[in-house]
Amino acid sequence: xxxxxxxxxxxxxxxxxxxxxxxxxxxxxxxxxxxxxxxxxxxxxxxxxxxxxxxxxxxxxxxxxxxxxxxxxxxxxxxxxxxxxxxxxxxxxxxxxxxxxxxxxxxxxxxxxxxxxxxxxxxxxxxxxxxxxxxxxxxxxxxxxxxxxxxxxxxxxxxxxxxxxx
Numbered sequence: 001x002x003x004x005x006x007x008x009x010x011x012x013x014x015x016x017x018x019x020x021x022x023x024x025x026x027x028x029x030x031x032x033x034x035x036x037x038x039x040x041x042x043x044x045x046x047x048x049x050x051x052x053x054x055x056x057x058x059x060x061x062x063x064x065x066x067x068x069x070x071x072x073x074x075x076x077x078x079x080x081x082x083x084x085x086x087x088x089x090x091x092x093x094x095x096x097x098x099x100x101x102x103x104x105x106x107x108x109x110x111x112x113x114x115x116x117x118x119x120x121x122x123x124x125x126x127x128x129x130x131x132x133x134x135x136x137x138x139x140x141x142x143x144x145x146x147x148x149x150x151x152x153x154x155x156x157x158x159x160x161x162x163x164x165x166x
Contacts, residue, residue: 016082017072019082021072027060027068028056029113030056032068036121061090063088063089063093064090066089071085
């Protein structure tokens with residue numbers, strides 16, 4: 001089956017880039033591009049900025065990193081084609097080929113760590129938001145109390161208790 005480029009620029013080279021993203025995630029358990037801010041995330045993707053963090057990539061071969069780096073190349077003309085990827089040494093090598101490497105344990109461990117970091121980050125943001133809302137609520141309550149105090153002090157009729165007590 002032959003894919004053709006569409007008017008929006010989607011074609012085989014985008015599929016190959018996606019394979020690079022998926023391979024990256026499978027090998028370390030987290031995506032190559034990540035940012036809380038969507039605009040920054042898009043800029044990072046468009047610039048092709050990603051790292052092989054030593055903590056997660058030290059046990060991954062240079063050949064595997066090379067394949068991913070070449071699949072995540074920003075310029076589609078410079079990116080590996082599917083045929084080139086299949087001939088890449090990490091995929092094509094005899095004996096120690098990628099298909100013989102068990103990544104399940106490593107992948108699930110790294111994915112669990114990534115999810116834990118994501119949940120911790122979300123919890124920290126929630127605490128910060130609640131603290132901010134409480135602070136805003138206290139400031140609003142203080143302002144309301146001050147306004148009520150000013151209104152009752154400046155009332156030409158005096159306080160209601162004083163009026164009725166007489």
